[in-house]
Amino acid sequence: MKFHLIGRNLVWFTMTLPALIWIIVFKYLTLAGVWIAFIDYKVRTGLFASQFVGLKNFEFLFSTDTAIRATRNTILLNALFISAGLVVSLSVAWLLFEIYASRFTRYYQTLILLPRFISWVVVSYFVYALLAADTGVVNSVLKHLGIAPISWYRTTQPWPFILLAVSLWHGVGLSSLIYLSGMIAIDMQLYEAARIDGASRWQQFRYITFPTLLPLVIINMLLALAYVLNADFGLFFQVTRDQQLLYPVTDVLDTYIYRSLIVTKTISMAGAAQFYQSFVGFILVIVANAVVRRIERSRNESLALF
Amino acid sequence: MARLGRRSLLRTATQVGVGVLAGVQSLGTHAIAQASSRTPASSPVLTYIYAGSSDQKALPDVEKALSGLAMERISASVKLVTFDWGTFDQKISLANAAGEKHDLYYTAPWINNYYTNIRQEYLLKLEKLLADLAPILWGSMTPDTWDAARVGGSIYGAINQQIFVKPFGPYIRADVAKDAGVEDAFRALTSYDDIGPIMAEVKKYIDSKQGGFQYVTVAANINATETFGYDVVDSGLVVKSTDMAGKVGLYSDTLEYSRAALTIRQWNELGYTPSEPKTSSEQQDAWKAGLSTMMMSGVVKPGGDAEIKGRWGHEVISVAIAEPLLTTAGSTATMTGVNSLSANPEAAVKFLELLNSDVRFYNTLCKGIEGVHWEWDDKASLLIRPAGGKASYADTGYNPNTDWQFGNVFNSYYTARSQVGAWPATADLNRNARPSPLLGFTFDGKSVDTERAACAAVAKEFGEPLTFGIVDPMTQIPALNKALQAAGIDRIRAEMQKQIDAWMAAKKR
Numbered sequence: 001m002k003f004h005l006i007g008r009n010l011v012w013f014t015m016t017l018p019a020l021i022w023i024i025v026f027k028y029l030t031l032a033g034v035w036i037a038f039i040d041y042k043v044r045t046g047l048f049a050s051q052f053v054g055l056k057n058f059e060f061l062f063s064t065d066t067a068i069r070a071t072r073n074t075i076l077l078n079a080l081f082i083s084a085g086l087v088v089s090l091s092v093a094w095l096l097f098e099i100y101a102s103r104f105t106r107y108y109q110t111l112i113l114l115p116r117f118i119s120w121v122v123v124s125y126f127v128y129a130l131l132a133a134d135t136g137v138v139n140s141v142l143k144h145l146g147i148a149p150i151s152w153y154r155t156t157q158p159w160p161f162i163l164l165a166v167s168l169w170h171g172v173g174l175s176s177l178i179y180l181s182g183m184i185a186i187d188m189q190l191y192e193a194a195r196i197d198g199a200s201r202w203q204q205f206r207y208i209t210f211p212t213l214l215p216l217v218i219i220n221m222l223l224a225l226a227y228v229l230n231a232d233f234g235l236f237f238q239v240t241r242d243q244q245l246l247y248p249v250t251d252v253l254d255t256y257i258y259r260s261l262i263v264t265k266t267i268s269m270a271g272a273a274q275f276y277q278s279f280v281g282f283i284l285v286i287v288a289n290a291v292v293r294r295i296e297r298s299r300n301e302s303l304a305l306f
Numbered sequence: 307m308a309r310l311g312r313r314s315l316l317r318t319a320t321q322v323g324v325g326v327l328a329g330v331q332s333l334g335t336h337a338i339a340q341a342s343s344r345t346p347a348s349s350p351v352l353t354y355i356y357a358g359s360s361d362q363k364a365l366p367d368v369e370k371a372l373s374g375l376a377m378e379r380i381s382a383s384v385k386l387v388t389f390d391w392g393t394f395d396q397k398i399s400l401a402n403a404a405g406e407k408h409d410l411y412y413t414a415p416w417i418n419n420y421y422t423n424i425r426q427e428y429l430l431k432l433e434k435l436l437a438d439l440a441p442i443l444w445g446s447m448t449p450d451t452w453d454a455a456r457v458g459g460s461i462y463g464a465i466n467q468q469i470f471v472k473p474f475g476p477y478i479r480a481d482v483a484k485d486a487g488v489e490d491a492f493r494a495l496t497s498y499d500d501i502g503p504i505m506a507e508v509k510k511y512i513d514s515k516q517g518g519f520q521y522v523t524v525a526a527n528i529n530a531t532e533t534f535g536y537d538v539v540d541s542g543l544v545v546k547s548t549d550m551a552g553k554v555g556l557y558s559d560t561l562e563y564s565r566a567a568l569t570i571r572q573w574n575e576l577g578y579t580p581s582e583p584k585t586s587s588e589q590q591d592a593w594k595a596g597l598s599t600m601m602m603s604g605v606v607k608p609g610g611d612a613e614i615k616g617r618w619g620h621e622v623i624s625v626a627i628a629e630p631l632l633t634t635a636g637s638t639a640t641m642t643g644v645n646s647l648s649a650n651p652e653a654a655v656k657f658l659e660l661l662n663s664d665v666r667f668y669n670t671l672c673k674g675i676e677g678v679h680w681e682w683d684d685k686a687s688l689l690i691r692p693a694g695g696k697a698s699y700a701d702t703g704y705n706p707n708t709d710w711q712f713g714n715v716f717n718s719y720y721t722a723r724s725q726v727g728a729w730p731a732t733a734d735l736n737r738n739a740r741p742s743p744l745l746g747f748t749f750d751g752k753s754v755d756t757e758r759a760a761c762a763a764v765a766k767e768f769g770e771p772l773t774f775g776i777v778d779p780m781t782q783i784p785a786l787n788k789a790l791q792a793a794g795i796d797r798i799r800a801e802m803q804k805q806i807d808a809w810m811a812a813k814k815r
Binding site: 042043044045056059060063064065066067132133134151153154241242243244245247251256259260261262263264265266269 | 402403405419422425426427428541581582583585646647751755756757758759760762763764766767768770771776777789792793794
């Protein structure tokens with residue numbers, strides 16, 4: 001068997017021990033907490049003595065149009081964010097890769113990564129400075145151009161795109177870095193050979209870069225699917241300034257859950273909401289992974305997550 | 307992007323983590339409890355957690371002084387723990403959930419929710435302990451008032467004697483009222499509808515000033531139901547203050563609500579309120595920075611103007627336009643509870659008695675140490691001033707400025723000349739107020755939690771824009787009520803009516 005491998009690498013295995021223990025304690029032992037979603041949880045009564053209530057805690061997630069709308073918004077906005085995020089971060093990574101020899105590259109990298117470290121609360125004030133009705137930059141420009149100013153925080157239509165732009169600005173730095181590191185790992189001889197054969201830049205991307213990065217892209221997609229029912233609370237709550245008139249397009253599950261439960265403060269209902277989000281993500285990942293495996297078999301290469 | 311939802315993941319992890327840790331800890335706490343019960347409990351240390359600003363430099367000195375006094379009287383010492391207002395709710399919930407053994411903490415229907423704490427069994431039943439060990443505190447309020455804190459037959463919190471009624475009304479900055487020439491008209495206000503013309507004058511004044519002030523008012527409030535003679539129970543369901551039968555209605559379905567919403571809509575169209583709603587912290591900042599001239603709904607109470615000046619730095623005039631109504635929520639607005647895990651519940655209740663009956667002890671917590679933080683200005687009228695010629699109480703290093711959070715405010719020393727006499731006047735207000743037909747009734751919403759959660763989401767979405775006057779009430783109030791209906795408001799109403807009817811029948815017997 002492979003036990004001799006363990007003996008030979010004992011030092012390395014020992015080094016993974018702290019992380020392993022961490023994962024077991026905080027990721028697996030805590031799974032018992034899922035039970036909270038099905039009981040009327042009282043902290044001091046404990047997980048196993050609290051009364052079982054079945055699926056009652058889940059009802060508020062499906063009982064009203066508002067809840068359904070929140071679910072729809074979450075899925076659609078995530079689909080938009082995931083697909084646009086993929087295209088933009090791949091493009092940005094490619095651009096960086098093309099100028100990788102330049103000594104400015106690392107400054108560009110740092111610059112596009114920086115927004116990542118700005119908290120959503122601060123971002124919300126950036127956006128407000130741009131979009132405020134009377135003092136905002138955008139409306140001032142519009143006025144100068146002789147266009148009627150827009151009351152941004154009361155107009156729903158532009159918001160999916162405003163949120164997309166903010167989300168990309170905030171997140172593309174990191175995701176493009178992942179793709180860039182993948183590109184750097186590609187053997188440069190492939191490109192040299194392609195160039196000798198007369199391949200254009202686009203053809204180089206299409207036939208060398210993209211296929212090599214495909215496993216990475218698929219892994220990222222699969223991981224993103226796990227969170228398809230989760231929305232970044234900071235983005236949707238802070239950046240929209242929680243403006244009720246925008247809810248038809250900006251109210252997502254996380255903000256709906258927050259708004260509902262801030263009144264009743266039922267731990268079990270919060271647990272149910274989180275369980276629902278995670279469970280759907282789990283199923284999606286399993287299904288998507290199975291699909292990828294099937295493709296993989298037909299193409300004879302390794303793409304799937306597990 | 308793959309990072310969507312990391313924060314919420316963290317939240318789950320925390321929630322679940324807390325659950326597991328609490329479970330683990332409860333195994334451990336038995337051992338600790340057993341260990342501590344063996345040590346002589348002759349002089350326990352009582353940990354008291356409350357909300358405040360944590361920059362009270364002199365807190366250790368005050369804690370020491372209080373411990374000295376408490377040691378003399380009840381053979382216990384005191385440990386004071388301040389959580390910032392902004393994080394109080396979360397921190398105290400976590401401390402309770404984790405099974406920490408603190409003894410006393412602040413609880414109310416509006417922060418660190420009293421009813422949630424009872425449901426989670428975080429609070430000790432107090433009625434017997436209070437009657438036995440805190441006779442002065444127990445006797446200082448009528449049985450009716452104590453009934454307001456009763457849930458399922460038991461009392462879980464010691465009510466702080468203070469203003470129980472909420473005579474809501476508008477505030478105006480005194481300098482603006484004078485300069486705009488509306489002072490007399492403002493003082494003569496009797497209803498919401500009369501405010502508009504005054505706002506028009508103020509608006510004219512602001513516009514003529516060119517800068518400085520930005521808004522007539524940053525927010526209007528139509529959800530202060532007492533202003534319109536309603537006692538709100540839960541989820542926007544109300545009972546009219548004159549309806550002794552206690553028939554439950556939907557507040558947003560009343561004529562008063564529609565009229566108020568239309569008035570505010572008009573204010574917004576005339577430019578009295580901001581075109582985009584401000585968050586509550588922005589509202590406070592605008593008021594503090596002197597950008598706004600009026601506040602629409604504050605509790606107008608004796609000595610309140612001095613409290614406002616202490617907090618915001620502006621001299622104000624306030625006028626009550628609501629009839630004082632004595633409600634359950636008003637009576638229980640500030641309470642101190644005893645942790646159900648407290649190792650020394652008897653000592654904790656004795657501490658409550660001391661805090662509510664010993665004037666010196668109470669004022670040491672509220673104002674600090676005599677001669678160090680404050681000194682007598684006029685002892686005959688119980689008026690104090692900052693010690694050592696300091697300009698304000700904040701400069702002395704101790705100024706929690708929340709007497710009402712700690713105990714019987716009628717024992718509090720006056721901090722400004724204009725405040726003198728406020729406590730007897732407050733007691734009169736409480737005594738002469740009309741009791742709500744539901745005074746003493748508390749709603750148990752557990753069986754309709756799903757509907758309450760759904761209605762809360764709807765109420766916020768439709769209600770807030772109406773409150774700010776940025777939508778047309780003629781279409782949006784029907785939309786609100788329709789959405790509430792879809793979210794199950796009628797089931798909450800039925801449950802509430804059932805409980806009220808049972809409560810009234812039991813009361814008659």
